[in-house]
Amino acid sequence: MSKRALSVTREQDFPEWYQVAVRDGDMAETSPVRGCMVIKPWGWGVWERIQAELDARIKDTGHENCYFPLFIPMSFLAKEAEHVEGFAKEMAVVTHHRLKNEGGKLVVDPAAKLEEPLIVRPTSETIIGDAFQRWIKSYRDLPLLINQWANVVRWEMRTRLFLRTTEFLWQEGHTAHADRDDAMAETRKMLEVYREFAENVLAMPVIAGEKPANERFPGADNTYSIEAMMQDGKALQAGTSHYLGTHFAEAQNIQFQNREGQLEYCHTTSWGVSTRLIGGVIMTHGDDDGLRMPPKIAPRQIVIVPMLRDKPEDKDLLDYCASLEKELKAKGIRVLVDAKPVKSAEKRWNWVRRGAPVIVEIGGRDAAGGNVTFMRRDVLRDGDKIVSHTKPVAEFVAGAPALLDDIQAKLFAEAKARLDGNIVTGIKTFDELAEYFGAADAEDEGGAFKGWAYVAWAKPEGAKLEAIAERLKALKLTIRNAPLDQKPVEGMCLFTGDAAREYVLIGRAY
Amino acid sequence: MSKRALSVTREQDFPEWYQVAVRDGDMAETSPVRGCMVIKPWGWGVWERIQAELDARIKDTGHENCYFPLFIPMSFLAKEAEHVEGFAKEMAVVTHHRLKNEGGKLVVDPAAKLEEPLIVRPTSETIIGDAFQRWIKSYRDLPLLINQWANVVRWEMRTRLFLRTTEFLWQEGHTAHADRDDAMAETRKMLEVYREFAENVLAMPVIAGEKPANERFPGADNTYSIEAMMQDGKALQAGTSHYLGTHFAEAQNIQFQNREGQLEYCHTTSWGVSTRLIGGVIMTHGDDDGLRMPPKIAPRQIVIVPMLRDKPEDKDLLDYCASLEKELKAKGIRVLVDAKPVKSAEKRWNWVRRGAPVIVEIGGRDAAGGNVTFMRRDVLRDGDKIVSHTKPVAEFVAGAPALLDDIQAKLFAEAKARLDGNIVTGIKTFDELAEYFGAADAEDEGGAFKGWAYVAWAKPEGAKLEAIAERLKALKLTIRNAPLDQKPVEGMCLFTGDAAREYVLIGRAY
Numbered sequence A, B: 001m002s003k004r005a006l007s008v009t010r011e012q013d014f015p016e017w018y019q020v021a022v023r024d025g026d027m028a029e030t031s032p033v034r035g036c037m038v039i040k041p042w043g044w045g046v047w048e049r050i051q052a053e054l055d056a057r058i059k060d061t062g063h064e065n066c067y068f069p070l071f072i073p074m075s076f077l078a079k080e081a082e083h084v085e086g087f088a089k090e091m092a093v094v095t096h097h098r099l100k101n102e103g104g105k106l107v108v109d110p111a112a113k114l115e116e117p118l119i120v121r122p123t124s125e126t127i128i129g130d131a132f133q134r135w136i137k138s139y140r141d142l143p144l145l146i147n148q149w150a151n152v153v154r155w156e157m158r159t160r161l162f163l164r165t166t167e168f169l170w171q172e173g174h175t176a177h178a179d180r181d182d183a184m185a186e187t188r189k190m191l192e193v194y195r196e197f198a199e200n201v202l203a204m205p206v207i208a209g210e211k212p213a214n215e216r217f218p219g220a221d222n223t224y225s226i227e228a229m230m231q232d233g234k235a236l237q238a239g240t241s242h243y244l245g246t247h248f249a250e251a252q253n254i255q256f257q258n259r260e261g262q263l264e265y266c267h268t269t270s271w272g273v274s275t276r277l278i279g280g281v282i283m284t285h286g287d288d289d290g291l292r293m294p295p296k297i298a299p300r301q302i303v304i305v306p307m308l309r310d311k312p313e314d315k316d317l318l319d320y321c322a323s324l325e326k327e328l329k330a331k332g333i334r335v336l337v338d339a340k341p342v343k344s345a346e347k348r349w350n351w352v353r354r355g356a357p358v359i360v361e362i363g364g365r366d367a368a369g370g371n372v373t374f375m376r377r378d379v380l381r382d383g384d385k386i387v388s389h390t391k392p393v394a395e396f397v398a399g400a401p402a403l404l405d406d407i408q409a410k411l412f413a414e415a416k417a418r419l420d421g422n423i424v425t426g427i428k429t430f431d432e433l434a435e436y437f438g439a440a441d442a443e444d445e446g447g448a449f450k451g452w453a454y455v456a457w458a459k460p461e462g463a464k465l466e467a468i469a470e471r472l473k474a475l476k477l478t479i480r481n482a483p484l485d486q487k488p489v490e491g492m493c494l495f496t497g498d499a500a501r502e503y504v505l506i507g508r509a510y
C-alpha cells in the first residue's frame, strides 16, 4: 500500500503506476473502440497548450498550415516502394460507403463497395506529395513549407494511452526544396525546434541525434530524432525529422524548373510530433502523488480551492478568491477557482494528482489576515509531510510569475540531472553491454534503473547492421541515435571490432 | 468577359462564380479523394481564426474541450432508432485493418477482417454518450458541458468545396442536464452564441429560429438553426443546436441519481458549426473581384506590397515596409509584407482576389514622402475605377484599428441590408408562393434574386407536414425556420387554411 496519493509507486511497478497516474490525473481513458482513447478535458488542455506553443514556433520558421484529406487511395501508398514495404501495413481500410437496414438490423451494404479501397491516413507524404506535384512549377515556388495538425491511424495490437494508440493526434510538416543542402538544413532546423520546444516548454531534456539506418522512416535517406529518458530508464522517441532525398519526388513526379529552365526533382522532408509527447511528460515529471505539469503546458497554472463550510461566511471566502483570481489573471496566469460542492481536501488531492503547478487553499483565517496559503506541486513534500507556504496576498501575486518560472526550471533541472547521471560511458564490449542491462526477461517486471549506454561503433549498414539489431533485440535493446553533439570518437566498434566512427546511445525503449 | 478580377460575375453564373472565387482566392481545391478537399494556407488561416474566436466563446460559456475516437462501432449507431433511421447512412465503413503485398501488388488482407465494422464518425452523439454514461453518476456531475473540434465524414454524392464535402471539420458540443428546462436553456444559449458569432465575427447576418419537425436532427425533440442569406438569395443553414430530450439518454442509459436518491435519465443537447461557414462567408461578402474577408477572420488584415524594381533603391523600400509592418504589429494587427519576386501588380490582384481587407502599395514616392497608399477591399472601386487613398504614415498607423473596424461594420451593414430587403411578407396562398419563386426548373440557371418569404402557418406535424414538404420540394423550396423573434401571428395557414400559429421563412437552400 502506497503512502502517497496514487495506489502504486513508480518503484513498485512503473507500467502500472503510469496507468494509474493517467487515470487519476484525469488525462484520458480507453474507449470502446479498440486502441482508441478518449482525451479528457485536463489532458486535452495540455494538448492545446502544446499545440499553441509548437504552432507558434512552426509559423515563426516560415511554415504555413494546411489541411489534407483523411483518406488516402490505396494506390497512393504503393507509389514509394520502401515506404509501403517499411510501413507496418496495419491500417484502417475503408471498403464501403453505405450501411443499410436489413430486417431491422444495420449491415454494410454490399452494393456500396468502393472501386478502390481508401486508407485512413497513417501519415500523409503521398497525399501531400500529390498536391506538391500540382503546386510546384518553378524554383520560385521553393522552398514550399507546409504543416498540418491532424489525426492519424495506425492499427496497433498492444496499445497504451498516449504512448501507442490506434488513433493519435499529431502535426506533420512536409516541405520541398531545390537541393539537398536546403532540405537537409530544414530537416536539422526542425529537429532543433523540437529539441528547444521539448526542453523549454515540456521541461523534458532530450538528446538530438541521427537514427541508425535500420530505424529510418520508410523511404527516408536520413532520420533524426529527439530521445527522452523516462523515470524507468527507458527511452522515448519524442519527435522525428526526416530528409527524404528525391525518393518521394521521383515516385510522385514533384519537379521544378530550375534557373536554367531544366526540370529537376525536389528534395523533400517531413517531421512530426504527436500526443505521445504527453506520455513523455507524464513519465518524465510524475511522482508517487500523481502528475506534475510544467507550468508552460498546465491548462491551469494556479488552482484556488476555497475551504467552504456550507455557512454564510462562504460568500466572503468566495469573494476573496474571486479577487485573487482576477489579480492573477491580470498577470496573464491561467487560474481557476474550484468552487465545486466537494470537500476541499478531496479537491486538493484531485489537483495534486492532476499536477496543477500551484495549489492555493483559502480558509477563513487566510481571508481575514489577507494571506494566501499554497503548495508547490514540484516540491509537495518534505519526507512524508506536505509542505505549505503562507504569504501576504500582494506578495504572492507579485511573485506568482517568478514562482511559475521557478517550478518550470526546477522540473527541467531534476529531469536533466537524471538524464545526465544515467548514461554509462565505459562499456567496450557486447558482453559488458549484456551484463550491464541484465537478462532481457527480468526487465518487464520492473528491474533496476539502467538508463542508456554511450558506446562507440563503426556505423555499419546492410546485413551487418541487421545482425547487430538482432543481437540487441535479444536483450530488448535498440540503438536510439547518434547524438549530434558528441565527443571525438576513439577506439573500436563495440559490435564489429572495426575502427569506431561515432558514438551511439543504446537503451530500452517505449 | 468580366471587367472584374474574376473570369465570371455573380450575375452571369453564381455557382460558377463561387468555384472561381474559391480557386482564385487560394482557399481550397478538390483532391484526388472523392469529395474530400485540400484546404490551402489562406483558407486554413480563416478556419484558424474562426476556431479561435468561437472556441473562446464556447469556453466562456463553461464548456470544456475533449477528444473522442474517430471510429464508431456499427452497433452504436443502431442504438437510437430515429437517429439511425434519419441519418443518410452514407458513411465511410472500415471493414479491414491490414493491407498485404500479393505478387508485388498492395491488396486488402482478407484475413484482417474486423469482427464489427467501424464507421468513420458522421457525428459523435453515440460515442460521446457512451462516455457520459460512465462519467455521470449524480446530479452533482450535471450539467456536463463538453465540446470537441474534429473531422467528420458523410459520404456525399454531389460535393462542393466548403458547402458539402465528404470530409469536413467542425466543432460539436454535447451536454447533459438534469431536466428539460436546463437542457433547453443550453440549446438556446448556444444558438445565441452562434448568432452573435456569425454576425459580429463573420459579419454574416442570420435569422435564428426553430426548424420544422421534418427538418429536425434525427433523434432530436427540437432543432434550432441560424440561416444566412447568400447573394443569390438562397439560404445557408450555418449552425444548428438540438434539444435531444431523453432519447439518447434512454438509448445509452445516461442516468443520474437526483437529490432524492432516485435514478433519472439525463436530458441532452448537441450543437455544431463546420467549415461550411467559410462557404457562407464567401457567398455573403465576395464580389466580382473575388473574396472580401471580414477583418476579424482575415489571416492577414493588412498586406503591404512593396513596388520593387530590382534596383538598389529596393532596400530602402523594404526597410520602409518593415518599419510600417512593425508599427502595425505593435497595434495587434495581423500584417504581412509580400516581398515575393513577383510583379507588384500581380501581387496586388492576388490579394484583391483573396480579400485581404486592406492592401497597401508602397512605391518610391510614398517612401520619400513618408506616406502610405492603400485600398480598402470592401470599397475597392468607384464605378470601374480602383479607389486608392494616401495618408501620412503616422496617421495611417494610428487609424488602422478603426479602419479595420469600419470595414468589418460596412461588410455587415451591406449584408444586413440585403437580408432585410429581401424577405417578402405579403404572400398569403400557395399559388402566390409558387408564382413568386417561379418555375422550379428555371432556377438552376441563375434566375432572378428572390430571397425568402415570411409566411404564416399552422405548424402541422406528421402526414400533413410531409405533404407540405413535398409540395414545397416540387418548387425546390424548404421551410428554413420559424424565427425566434417574430411578429404576433395573424390570419390563416398558407398551406392548410387553418388558423396560423406562427411565421416561418421559406426559401431555396444550399
Ligand SMILES: [Zn+2]
Residues within 6 Å of the ligand: A221, A244, A245, A246, A247
Ligand atoms: Zn536517396
Ligand SMILES: [Zn+2]
Residues within 6 Å of the ligand: B221, B244, B245, B246, B247
Ligand atoms: Zn422526446
